[in-house]
Amino acid sequence: MPPSPPRATVSTAIAGRVISYAASRGLPRGDLLALAGMSAGSMADMDGRIAVTSLDAVWAHVVRALDDPGAPIHFAAQTRLEDMHVAGFVVMTCTSAREALDRVDRYMVLLTDTPRWELDETTDRGAPFVALHRWPRFTLGARIATECHLAVHLRCFRQCAGVEFSPLRVTFRHAAPRDLAAHRDFFRCPLEFEAPRDGFAFPASLLEIVPRDANPALSEFFFRHAEDLRRRRAAEPSRTSDQAREVVARLLASGEPSASVVARRLGTSERSLRRHLEEEGTTLRQIVGEVRHQTAEELLREGDASLTEIAFLLGFSDVATFARAFKRWSGRTPGRFREEARGGRAPPAASGANRGASDG
Structure with missing residues (x-):
C-alpha cells in the first residue's frame, strides 16, 4: 500500500512566531491573524494547527507589505x-x-x-x-x-x-x-x-x-x-477528504484526476473512497473544485503566472474553461480578481455555496 499523502498543517505556535515577527516590523497583528485564520489566544499553542497554505499566504503578504524579499x-x-x-x-x-x-x-x-x-x-x-x-x-x-x-x-x-x-x-x-x-x-x-x-x-x-x-x-x-x-x-485520525485533497493538488497539472487514480494513490478502492467521502459530507468532484478554486486564488494573488499557465497547472483544457469556472466560484473574472488583490483590497472569502462548487 502506498503511503498516505501528508496532512498539510503547521503548528499555530510556529505561525504565531511569524506573525509576531511581522507585527514587530509594523504590520497590523489583527490583519495577520485573520489571514492565518487564528486568534490571538492560539499563537502559543503547540497543539493547535492551521493549513500550511494559510501560513504561506501570511508570508506572501508580509514580503509584499514590507517590500522586503529578505524577510x-x-x-x-x-x-x-x-x-x-x-x-x-x-x-x-x-x-x-x-x-x-x-x-x-x-x-x-x-x-x-x-x-x-x-x-x-x-x-x-x-x-x-x-x-x-x-x-x-x-x-x-x-x-x-x-x-x-x-x-x-x-x-x-x-x-x-x-x-x-x-x-x-x-x-x-x-x-x-x-x-x-x-x-x-x-x-x-x-x-x-x-x-x-x-x-x-x-x-x-x-x-x-x-x-x-x-x-x-x-x-x-x-x-x-x-x-x-x-x-x-501519528495516531490522530486522517480524514479521507484531506488525503484526497493532497492527491488532487499534486495531480491537477496532468488533468482532472479520476476516482480510480485517486483511490489507487490512497491504497483503497473507488467504492471505499466514495463511501468515506460521503460520510465526511463531500464528493471527489467537490474536492477537485475546492482545490482548483483555492489554488487559483493563491496563484492570482501571489504569483506572476499567466492565465494560460494557471489554467494548465489546474488541469483545464484552455483558458476560457478556467475563466468560466473561476467566475462561478468567485463572481469575478480571473483578471478582475488579480487586479483587486494586487490593488491591496483583499477579496472576500468564498461563500459556503462557492466553497463546494465544482468546475464541471
Whole structure:
C-alpha cells in the first residue's frame, strides 16, 4: 500500500512566531491573524494547527507589505532551537551533529507535516547535503516558506554545532528574488537558484562535532517525550477528504484526476473512497473544485503566472474553461480578481455555496 499523502498543517505556535515577527516590523497583528485564520489566544499553542497554505499566504503578504524579499531570512536569523519546544530540545541535546540532523527529520512532524529533511552523503560532489523535500507549489508564499525553512535549519545547525560555519553552497528550485542582500549575508556561500533540489552542502567534518549543549541524560529524557508526542500525532485520525485533497493538488497539472487514480494513490478502492467521502459530507468532484478554486486564488494573488499557465497547472483544457469556472466560484473574472488583490483590497472569502462548487 502506498503511503498516505501528508496532512498539510503547521503548528499555530510556529505561525504565531511569524506573525509576531511581522507585527514587530509594523504590520497590523489583527490583519495577520485573520489571514492565518487564528486568534490571538492560539499563537502559543503547540497543539493547535492551521493549513500550511494559510501560513504561506501570511508570508506572501508580509514580503509584499514590507517590500522586503529578505524577510524570511531576517526571521530565521532570530530563531533558536529553544523556540521549537520539545522538537528543539531533543535536537540540541544530541551527542553528535549527525544524530541531531537525523532527529530534525524524525521530529519535524511535531511542528509541521509537510517538509521532510534528508541527509545525503553520496551525491553532492563528495560533500554531505541536507535536502528539503516539500510538496511542490507555485505561489510566492510557498517559495518564501522554502527559503525560511532552509535558513531556519541552517541557523539551528549553527547553534547546535556551536560554530558559525558557512555552507559550501545553498540551492533552491525556484527563481531568485529580486534582492539577495539578506540571503548572501546570512548564508555566506554561493547561492544557486532554479536548481534540481532545495538544500545545502556543508563540510563533512561537521557531522562528527559534539554539540555544545550535548547532554546524554537530557537527550534521553527529551527523546522519550518526543517519541510519545510523535506516536500521538501519528495516531490522530486522517480524514479521507484531506488525503484526497493532497492527491488532487499534486495531480491537477496532468488533468482532472479520476476516482480510480485517486483511490489507487490512497491504497483503497473507488467504492471505499466514495463511501468515506460521503460520510465526511463531500464528493471527489467537490474536492477537485475546492482545490482548483483555492489554488487559483493563491496563484492570482501571489504569483506572476499567466492565465494560460494557471489554467494548465489546474488541469483545464484552455483558458476560457478556467475563466468560466473561476467566475462561478468567485463572481469575478480571473483578471478582475488579480487586479483587486494586487490593488491591496483583499477579496472576500468564498461563500459556503462557492466553497463546494465544482468546475464541471
